[in-house]
Amino acid sequence: MTDIATYNFAYLDEQTKRMIRRAILKGIAIPGYQVPFASREMPMPYGWGTGGVQVTASIIGPDDVLKVIDQGADDTTNAVSIRAFFKKVANVAVTTDTGSATIIQTRHRIPEHPLTAGQVLVYQVPIPEPLRFLEPRETETRKMHALEEYGLMHVKLYEDIARHGRIATTYAYPVKVEGRYVMDPSPTPKFDNPKMHRSPALQLFGAGREKRIYAVPPFTSVVSLDFEDHPFEVQTFDQPCALCAAENVYLDEVILDDHGGHMFVCSDTDHCEKRREEGHRGHLASETHLAPGNMEPAQ
């Protein structure tokens, strides 16, 4: 096994980090604009967060505390691996606690716990171009962004309503940043879109395969696109979390057996565990063997 000393701090070499930081700064200066950057090969396959990892590697310092989530969970393969990776190559402190993290790398969720000033949320982005499936030519979509021609984005929402009677887009829901650029918020559920609006935390987006970085600086307006007579609305759940009884949070459906048994639990595992530590109990909380992650025994 190679000794850790053979890696530069946080894996990437300093030149690469400078290049990525420049892209990040440009992205922050032009909120929502996709900045091309020279994405590097990372020791993981495309689609596993190579963009997010490069952004994190470029901004992380020895004093940072890193949290990594995958679909809200701290204990899934991707989250565990990336956390272990930075622990090894940067020797930084890691945590699952949203409040004490300084950098949170995320795939497809924004934590339920409100973010604060000074925190950085790093998104892993598979497809940064919101217009991609409507207009396949990158030359054309870049022109459309440049000229602020966003009628096509509404064509997509129109199609949703025409086919389903409502806007059926539930994730990667397009937003307009600071009244200018239309941006793909990465495949987060639209439930999380309102959290992006005027967030005190810095939000950085890295797309490794597509070689694009974009950003939403703190306290920036992020508005979800909609129609006057079909306004934007988030998902609602008709029952609370089965483990911690939380309401107004994003829930995952977990299949319990092969007889149709299922439960809805918080997708944010840290949030769910905190609530249970505080004594909140859902209707399935006593059945510890059903719970995802490591749980304390029921009282």
Add this chain to the structure above:
Amino acid sequence: MTDEPLLRVSALSKFYGSRVGCDNVSFDLWPGEVLAVVGESGSGKTTLLNCLSTRLLPSSGTASYRMRDGQFRELYRMSEAERRFLMRTDWGFVHQNPADGLRMTVSAGANVGERLMAVGDRHYGKIRATAVDWLSRVEIDEDRIDDEPRAFSGGMRQRLQIARNLVTGPRLVFMDEPTGGLDVSVQARLLDLLRGLVTDLGLAAIVVTHDLAVARLLSQRMMVMKDGRVIESGLTDRVLDDPRAPYTQLLVSSILQV
């Protein structure tokens, strides 16, 4: 008709290297007037049309367009953003192949509504009502509104393309062989429809066609092109009934009689 033209074209030329696309074309187009550009394949008709609609930049020459505020603006000095805005509001472009002018993977209603949404319309109900209205005007059944153009016949696609272009109330429409590839009965209905729309809406149009019958039906004025040059122009009836240039005489006498 007002006393000022809508479009002034002066000495327009386009060269592809040493080859001539169109050479030294000048004309004025008046509001509500339909101008046909005829000639054989390769005579520069489409090059001319593409230059006028700013899809191509000419090698030399000027074209100025009278905007809605009455001011003439030179097309090739406008910014790309202004040209593209003009293209989706005040102008229309009907392609020979409807697939080039339509989004084949979104519904007919969205195809018609796209221009409205592009100019800032954000009310679904109103957009849809306008789409229904326009589909009926081009004789497409209302219950086809959520179908993709892929499921439409050639004639329907062409009519849908026309609706999509006219929904923002343009003043000038460019048409490149609008009836090409359609069978004669469909062609006749489309021409009838186009003639009605052009008259009702007071549209000005530049129609490129190699079909002299189309030109006679639709246009008031006609330009005949050969090898990139305009060899004859005048009132459509005059040119077709009393062709002066030898090539025009050949063209007119080549029409097949049934």
